[in-house]
Amino acid sequence: MFSLFQNLPLELRHEIWRHYVPAPRVVKTRYDISTGRVLPGSAPPILLHVCPESRSFLLSAGIGFSMQFGTLASPAAVCINAKTDAVQIDYYALKHNDIKTTEFKTIVHLELYGVSLYGEQSVDILRQLRNFQNLDTISLVTSPKPSLGFLVQTQDHSNVVLYLAYAGAIAALASELEVDMKKPQYDTWKKPLLNIIRPRYDGSRFTEDGEFNSSWSLGVSSTHSHADFAKSTMARRLEELRRNRET
Template sequence: MALGHNVKSSSLDLLMEDHCPEELSTPAAAPDASQAAAMIINPNPKDWTESSKSLRRFKCFPKLPIELRLKIWDHALPDEHVIEVLWNETTWSFATDCAIPPALHACSESRTNMLRHYTCLEFNTSMLYEDDEPQADNCIFRTYIDFTTDILYLSYASCALERAGWNFRHFLTQLQEISPDLQHIAFDVLKPVDMVSSKLVKFKKLQTISLVFSDYFPKIGLVWQNPPKQHHQPITSHTLKYEEDLELLRYSPKGAGVDRKIDRNAGGELYRSLRRTLEFKGRMYSQTLIAQRMDKEIVDELKFKAIDVLRERKEFSKYKALQRKGKTVTTG
């Protein structure tokens, strides 16, 4: 059974209202269990006569069979995340601001169920370039990731270009030692292929390499020479497929999503430019990975996608204000 984004959010809001069972044992089913389940899965049926206020809390959830409760928790699973890896200039270490899925904190039952899908990545990423440089010991990178759907994004946004390659290679080296199960990774399209390809060889389960074509307002430091003119929204993923149309998947960190397509003719030069660049970079990555002795069967199955990241409007407003004053743009 597939649920829309709004239904997932509504279900999770209901379940986090302290209705979680303390134990995982199966309680006796309540007489109205089927209606209660329908309420969670479809919170706004047309034939209900009860007021909306009385339906904000669902106190019968602990009385549902455990099999049904676990299915409901599965429907609370978020869609794919872009987990952005950020470089901290103060501590000289990596971190991320990607939100932890709320169901991991709802109750012990939801957490147990969520951990069937999510893995906690936790390792020390701090490093030292020069003895006199600032350094914080034991700076831990920590996030929860679903390897089957989530994309790990190592961006230029948080790191000066001249040392980006060294930093990313260090991060990937640490990551492959802790968890080689990474399946989806993203880089800026400007990043030289050989900068990171040697560190991808050990990820035997790698399925997609996404290229970020226009991260218009990075969170730290780097800003594109030509600022964007269109309206800015939260993080956005545009997925380029090899079919006739360019399919765009838009989503925010909160999980709301809207699907739309751009026709190959209506998209015009944008469509053709994206396709040419993606196919060219895809060939370069494939050839380089094979040269680095990655299994050819893995390389042949790799998919290459295009991602377009748009930052929030408040970030763009801050950038424009600093630009008018002629100041260096740095955001936190």
């Protein structure tokens, strides 16, 4: 930052900071089982570390970013815009109650991943999801799909077997969730749009063809590269489609 920057009018400085506010992102997190902490898995917004003023601007109510997933012993370390970012969380963190209830209320787009999803009952997942009162979308993230080049190079098909087993389990779980969310005990809960995301080892992610939930009558097919996915996630598309249907 050049030395005369602080001499600029406050409004102009804020306008400069505004150009560096991130667009909607997929914010990855990682779960430290030894400490029970949810830690960053994605690079933080640059404004968080430029200077105290840029950090305050980013975390102001008008911009909408906040630090989340702190504990009594450790400060919050994940910077998100809870209204626009899709937040990816290891289901193990939910299962073991290592997320504060206040943070449940802020997240709008949630992505669940992790081996703890494998074999989990939909009723147990819904018991956790009901704590999220403002969800618009919930995505189940499978393990990465092995590339053909990787399989040819290694001649190891065990990864394919593991991928197919896990992907099949996630698909079955999504079907169970779709059915169970329609049960009377969930009538008062704001039901999110359901989605499955399948990542590849190269960083790209893709979604299933067709409808995930026939009650919303949404048929969506999409493939995204690593570069454009933050601006064009399935969650964004589903949200836009639903808004268009309501207008």
